[in-house]
Amino acid sequence: MxxxxxxxxxxxxxxxxxxxxxxxxxxxxxxxxxxxxxxxxxxxxxxxxxxxxxxxxxxxxxxxxxxxPSPDGGPAHCPHLRHCGGCAFQELAYPAQLRALRGAVEALVDPLGLGVPVEEVAGMQRPFAYRNKMEYTFGTRRFREDPSERGAPADFALGLHVPGRHEKVIDVQHCAIHFEGADELLAGMRDLCLERGLSAWDNRRHTGLLRYLVLRHGFRTGETLVNLVTSAEAEEEVDALAAAFLERHPQVTTFVHSVQSRPAATSQAEHQRVLHGSGRIHERVGQLLYGISAGSFFQTNTLQAERLFAAIAEEARVAGGTLYDLYCGAGTIGLALAAEAGLVRGFEVVPSAVRDARANARENGIENAEFIEGDVLASLAREGGAGSPDVVIVDPPRAGLEARMIPALARLGAPRLIYVSCNVAAAAGDLPYLRAAGYRLERVRPFDLFPHTPHVEVIFTLVK
Ligand SMILES: C[S@@+](CC[C@H](N)C(=O)[O-])C[C@H]1O[C@@H](n2cnc3c(N)ncnc32)[C@H](O)[C@@H]1O
CATH class of the missing domain: 2.40.50.140 (Nucleic acid-binding proteins)
Structure with a gap:
C-alpha cells in the first residue's frame, strides 16, 4: 500500500x-x-x-x-493499442472521454478567472475510422509487439513510431481511426516493397530509400491520394512500384512521389512528381468542394470539421463584413464563410496551400476571396494595418501564436475575434494578453476532432 x-x-x-x-x-x-x-x-x-x-x-x-476495472472502460478496437501512441484512451467509453476532454479545457481556462464556462465537448456519433489523412513511416527496426512471434522480417516495417522509442516502428496491420480501406493500402504497399526488395529508411544511419507513406481520402468524394516519400529520386524503382500498386488498388485516384533527402523527420518534400491523376483529391465540407494536394494542411476529421466550421460561422456573425482568415491553410474556413461576407482575405505561408485556396475559390465560384502568401506577421506589417476587418479568425499551428501576433491583432482591432485552437494550453496562455488588448472572452466551445486522443479543438469567441 x-x-x-x-x-x-x-x-x-x-x-x-x-x-x-x-x-x-x-x-x-x-x-x-x-x-x-x-x-x-x-x-x-x-x-x-x-x-x-x-x-x-x-x-x-x-x-x-x-x-x-474502471466503470467507464470499454472494448478496444485496435490490436496495437498497448504500444502505439496514437490513441491514448481508446478503452475509455466515449462519453467519459468527452467529460475528460472538457475537464482538461476547464483546468486551463477556469484559473484565468474570465467568468466564461467551458461548454460540453461536441463529440462524434461513431468515433472510429474518422481520419481522412494518415502518415505512415517506413523503418528498419520493426517493433516486436509479441516477443514470441516469428516470420515477419525484423528490418522492415511500415506503420507508426513507438512513443519514446523513435527508431522503432510498429508494423501497423489495422488502425481503428484511419479511413476505411486504408488498412488494405498499407498492406498492399508493404507487400510490394518487400517483394521488390526496396529498403526502408534507417533514421540513425540515414540510409535506405522508403521514408513515408501518406494516405488521404475524401469521405464525401471517394477520391484517394497516395504520397510516397523517398530519400532519393530512384525514378525507375518508384515508377515500377507505383504502377504495380495502382494495378492492385485501382480505387487510388492520384499517386504522388515526393523526395526528401534531408535527415529531418518530415514528410514535407523538396520536390514532387505526380505519377497518376491530378496530384489532388477533393473533399466536400458543407456546401463547398475543396481540393487538397499532398502537402497542404486540411482538417483530418471531415465530419467534425463540418460541425466546427458551422460553429465558427455562428460565432463570427460576418453579416456582409470583411473577414480575415489568418493561417488559412487551403482557405477552408474563410471560403465556408464567404457567402456571408463582403470580402474574405486569407493569409498563409505554405505556397501549395495558397494555390489550393485560390483554386478552391475559383472551383466553387467564389469571387469575394483573396489569398495572401507569406508569413502572416510580415504580410500584416506590409499592409500597415490597412483593411480594418470586421471579423478576424486565427487558427494557428500547434505551436500557437507568436508573441508578436497579439499586438498585430490589437492593431487590426476587429470587433470580433474567433480564435480556433488545437493547442488549448497555448491559446489559454494568450487569453490574458488578448484581454489586455481589449478583447473580452464570450464563449468557449470545444470539439472532439480527434477521438481517443487527448487533443481537442476549441473555438474561443472574443469581442472587442
Ligand atoms: C492549424 S492550420 C489551419 C488551416 C486552416 N485554417 C484550416 O482549417 O484548414 C495552420 C496553418 O497555418 C499555416 N502557418 C504556419 N505558420 C504560419 C505563418 N507564420 N504565417 C502564415 N501561415 C502560417 C500552416 O501552413 C497551416 O496551413
Missing part, C-alpha cells in the same frame, strides 16, 4: 486509484502531494503501478495489473 508522506521511489510498487487523465491522456493517481502518471490507466480503475522515474511532483509509472 502507499504511504502518502514519502516520495515515490523508482521501482516502488503501489496500489492506487486512478482519479483523472492528464493532458497527454495518461491516467493520474495521487500519492500525498505527488502524482503518478501511467499510460493506459483509466480513471475510476484501481491499479498496481511500478514507479519508473520522477521529476518534481510528477512521477511516471507503468501499470502492472488492473485490480478493479
Amino acid at each position: 502507499s504511504d502518502p508522506t514519502s516520495r515515490p521511489r523508482r521501482g516502488q510498487k503501489l496500489e492506487v486509484p486512478i482519479v483523472e487523465l492528464d493532458e497527454r491522456g495518461r491516467g493520474v493517481a495521487r500519492v500525498g502531494r505527488w502524482s503518478l502518471v501511467a499510460r493506459g490507466a483509466l480513471p475510476g480503475s484501481r491499479v498496481r503501478l511500478e514507479v519508473l522515474r520522477g521529476r518534481g511532483a510528477r512521477h511516471e509509472a507503468r501499470v502492472l495489473e488492473v485490480l478493479e
Whole structure:
C-alpha cells in the first residue's frame, strides 16, 4: 500500500486509484502531494503501478495489473493499442472521454478567472475510422509487439513510431481511426516493397530509400491520394512500384512521389512528381468542394470539421463584413464563410496551400476571396494595418501564436475575434494578453476532432 508522506521511489510498487487523465491522456493517481502518471490507466480503475522515474511532483509509472476495472472502460478496437501512441484512451467509453476532454479545457481556462464556462465537448456519433489523412513511416527496426512471434522480417516495417522509442516502428496491420480501406493500402504497399526488395529508411544511419507513406481520402468524394516519400529520386524503382500498386488498388485516384533527402523527420518534400491523376483529391465540407494536394494542411476529421466550421460561422456573425482568415491553410474556413461576407482575405505561408485556396475559390465560384502568401506577421506589417476587418479568425499551428501576433491583432482591432485552437494550453496562455488588448472572452466551445486522443479543438469567441 502507499504511504502518502514519502516520495515515490523508482521501482516502488503501489496500489492506487486512478482519479483523472492528464493532458497527454495518461491516467493520474495521487500519492500525498505527488502524482503518478501511467499510460493506459483509466480513471475510476484501481491499479498496481511500478514507479519508473520522477521529476518534481510528477512521477511516471507503468501499470502492472488492473485490480478493479474502471466503470467507464470499454472494448478496444485496435490490436496495437498497448504500444502505439496514437490513441491514448481508446478503452475509455466515449462519453467519459468527452467529460475528460472538457475537464482538461476547464483546468486551463477556469484559473484565468474570465467568468466564461467551458461548454460540453461536441463529440462524434461513431468515433472510429474518422481520419481522412494518415502518415505512415517506413523503418528498419520493426517493433516486436509479441516477443514470441516469428516470420515477419525484423528490418522492415511500415506503420507508426513507438512513443519514446523513435527508431522503432510498429508494423501497423489495422488502425481503428484511419479511413476505411486504408488498412488494405498499407498492406498492399508493404507487400510490394518487400517483394521488390526496396529498403526502408534507417533514421540513425540515414540510409535506405522508403521514408513515408501518406494516405488521404475524401469521405464525401471517394477520391484517394497516395504520397510516397523517398530519400532519393530512384525514378525507375518508384515508377515500377507505383504502377504495380495502382494495378492492385485501382480505387487510388492520384499517386504522388515526393523526395526528401534531408535527415529531418518530415514528410514535407523538396520536390514532387505526380505519377497518376491530378496530384489532388477533393473533399466536400458543407456546401463547398475543396481540393487538397499532398502537402497542404486540411482538417483530418471531415465530419467534425463540418460541425466546427458551422460553429465558427455562428460565432463570427460576418453579416456582409470583411473577414480575415489568418493561417488559412487551403482557405477552408474563410471560403465556408464567404457567402456571408463582403470580402474574405486569407493569409498563409505554405505556397501549395495558397494555390489550393485560390483554386478552391475559383472551383466553387467564389469571387469575394483573396489569398495572401507569406508569413502572416510580415504580410500584416506590409499592409500597415490597412483593411480594418470586421471579423478576424486565427487558427494557428500547434505551436500557437507568436508573441508578436497579439499586438498585430490589437492593431487590426476587429470587433470580433474567433480564435480556433488545437493547442488549448497555448491559446489559454494568450487569453490574458488578448484581454489586455481589449478583447473580452464570450464563449468557449470545444470539439472532439480527434477521438481517443487527448487533443481537442476549441473555438474561443472574443469581442472587442
Ligand atoms: C492549424 S492550420 C489551419 C488551416 C486552416 N485554417 C484550416 O482549417 O484548414 C495552420 C496553418 O497555418 C499555416 N502557418 C504556419 N505558420 C504560419 C505563418 N507564420 N504565417 C502564415 N501561415 C502560417 C500552416 O501552413 C497551416 O496551413
